[in-house]
Amino acid sequence: MQLIDLTGRAQDRWAHVGDEDPIPAEGPVIVPAARLFEVAEGRETGIHVGNDTDPEDLVPLFDRLQLVSVAFPSFADGRGFSIGRKLRALGFDGTLRASGPVIADQFAYLIACGFDEVCIPDALAERQPPEQWEAARRLISAGYQRGLGAGRSILDARTGR
Amino acid sequence: MYRYDEFDHRFVQERVAEFRSQVTRRLDGSLNENEFKPLRLMNGLYLQLHAYMLRVAIPYGTLDSARMRMLAHIAEKWDRGYGHFTTRQNIQFNWPKLSDVPDILDALASVEMHAIQTSGNCIRNTTSDPYAGVAADEVEDPRITAELIRQWSSLHPEFTFLGRKFKIAVTGSAEDRTALKVHDIGIQIVRNTAGETGYRVLVGGGLGRTPMIAKELRAFLPREDLLPYLEAALRVYNLHGRRDNKYKARIKILVHEIGIEEYARQVEAEFAALDRDAIAAPVEEVARIAAYFAPPKLAARPAESTAFERARQVDPGFAAWASQNTFPHRVPGYVAATISLKPIGGAPGDATAEQMRAMADLAEKYSRDELRVTHEQNVVLPHVALDDLHSVYRGLAGVGLDAPNKGLVTDIVACPGLDYCALATARSIPVAQNIARRFGSTARQKEIGPLSIKISGCINACGHHHVGHIGILGLDKAGVESYQITLGGDATETAALGDRTGPGFGYDEVADVIEKLVDRYIELREVPQETFLQTYRRVGMEPFKEAIYATH
Amino acid sequence: MAKAFAPIVITANDLVEGDSVFLGPEGWTRDIRMARVARTAEEATALDASGAQGETQNLVVGPYRVEVSLETGAPVPVLRREQIRASGVPTIPVGPAAIEAAREAA
CATH class of the missing domain: 3.90.480.20 (Sulfite Reductase Hemoprotein; domain 2)
Structure with a gap:
């Protein structure tokens, strides 16, 4: 997997722990939500959630989480966009990661919905290097929608807000 | 009519540049077909039976002469000299090359047009009443609201990869000329008892393989809440609509499965949690749009000429x-x-x-x-x-467009069918032509009166056959075209889905069958003013069935 | 006895132009009469592979098999859909030609 954020290709300092993997003794870890209890409090912790997760269920965990990774099983399955936006609306202010085969052309939408970074399969990253992500993100300079995390809305620009 | 300002121009130009980049990356392999397909669809580009097909948006169906001339220019320069106007007020060109499409989009942008979201699993072109600003029964010109929705829905970051397509229609009149009740969301501008203008919101209508009539979601929505409310409605759909089966992924299935009450409860809960002021359009912006739709100053004339x-x-x-x-x-x-x-x-x-x-x-x-x-x-x-x-x-x-048949038996709606469409199972256009030739006489059409025939060449129902007074659905039965007939469909405020007569008919039999149905109606009607639909509603299926299946 | 293998050709759409194309002896052709015909399951599998290659090379989109009859020598699709597709045009006059035809009829 390759990590891409607003600066381009980024180093992933988080250990990804699956359902069966042992949890490393130290360092930042991303664990499945169900295994959060196995991670000592106070450690840098992230959870990985499916895109059928109800964001409201995560609210009590916000204090413990520095990262939430939302699964995108396919780039065409857009549930994660709503989950990201809802997590931000509910007050999550840690790192929001989209994990799965999302594509460069979705980068701007992900950022607008509150995501900070994407973690994509190697083969996809090979076809779509970070420069493509950066270029795709900048293609549309402003959108019409209001109330999104990033950028200024055309409606606001028109009315001088 | 709405005009682009600098922001709209830049947005559409950037969108063209984005698509140009996507085409380049498709051709160099950065994007594979699986990834490119949803992106090209979101820009109206299909791959059909013989060629690519480009569907150009005509927002709420409104055009001026410059735009219409540009469509003519595109037809000649990049296509084969014609276009096809669709049931969602768009136009499609049947023969463009992929490599020409960015140039076509540039040409469209020069007259304030685009092909954004005319296909794909996103919010489609918002449609409206063709008599907006004309009809006497109108509460308000629906195009103000439709333009607001056009802007809000364009490349909406949260709702561009929905489970399935999402169609919105807006009407300002009680008499529905937009097929409101067969849309994912139907918006009717209404006035409440306090005299305030707002919206009645319907949800969950649609045709396709599981046709449904929309249900009421909100009897009255204050106008300033429109966009936040739509966000809430779309978010519940995006999160909870089915993703396991393409044929069950429309919002109509979600609403049907959990019930309108539960869907409404979830939408209201979502809506209550939203920061409405942050999402709603500023009143100045609504006023700015409304000014473009001020009624034209038509010089007073005598009622008689x-x-x-x-x-x-x-x-x-x-x-x-x-x-x-x-x-x-x-x-x-x-x-x-x-x-x-x-x-x-x-x-x-x-x-x-x-x-x-x-x-x-x-x-x-x-x-x-x-x-x-x-x-x-x-x-x-x-x-x-x-x-x-x-x-x-x-x-x-002078150009062969003088057919005096609006609303009559030869004013047939038909999808492109197997002559063009990759999904079709049977031909539609030649069936429509055969029926039209059968009833070609103007006097005979007039005698028959209002009658809407709608033909689809497959179960996806692009020809709206479910809501035709007579609906015709072309299927493939072991390699042979077979046409099912439905009766009693209605696309207006009294919307109804047609009932199937029974077994289907062969390609060569359809015109005969339609003629028998029409002849039976003429026999059955009590007065010449009783329409086909009224007669059907009065007498039911049996006499019609007898007319087409009985062996005489 | 196993059912006889029905002959097939491989079709797809040209990536750039969108036209229906058929896998021929030397690449993709717009003329189905020039298409390579597989008469056995093994030959068909080999053709599938060549078709798939056309897609990975970004030449064509969506290759698939079309069953054909060889009664007249050259391959002719069995299904009406594929007959219409192989013809490259609708079954009726369209566009300006249709208007011309209507004028002549009138």
């Missing part, structure tokens, strides 16, 4: 056309005139570049430079003075 009366007497063709193809205008001395794109034997909804230019010229000269596309695949000149109507008619006759 002596020029019109004289022309009617000397030109019987004109008299027939004028009585059938006009709609009353709220300003005395004017009418809205329907240009039928259903000449006998033609392909429903098709127009050549020459015809598009003729329509543009007439609009410029006689209709305040405005044209509308209807969901019945016709074009309307909305503001024609009675004094000018004969000139309009002669202009249309």
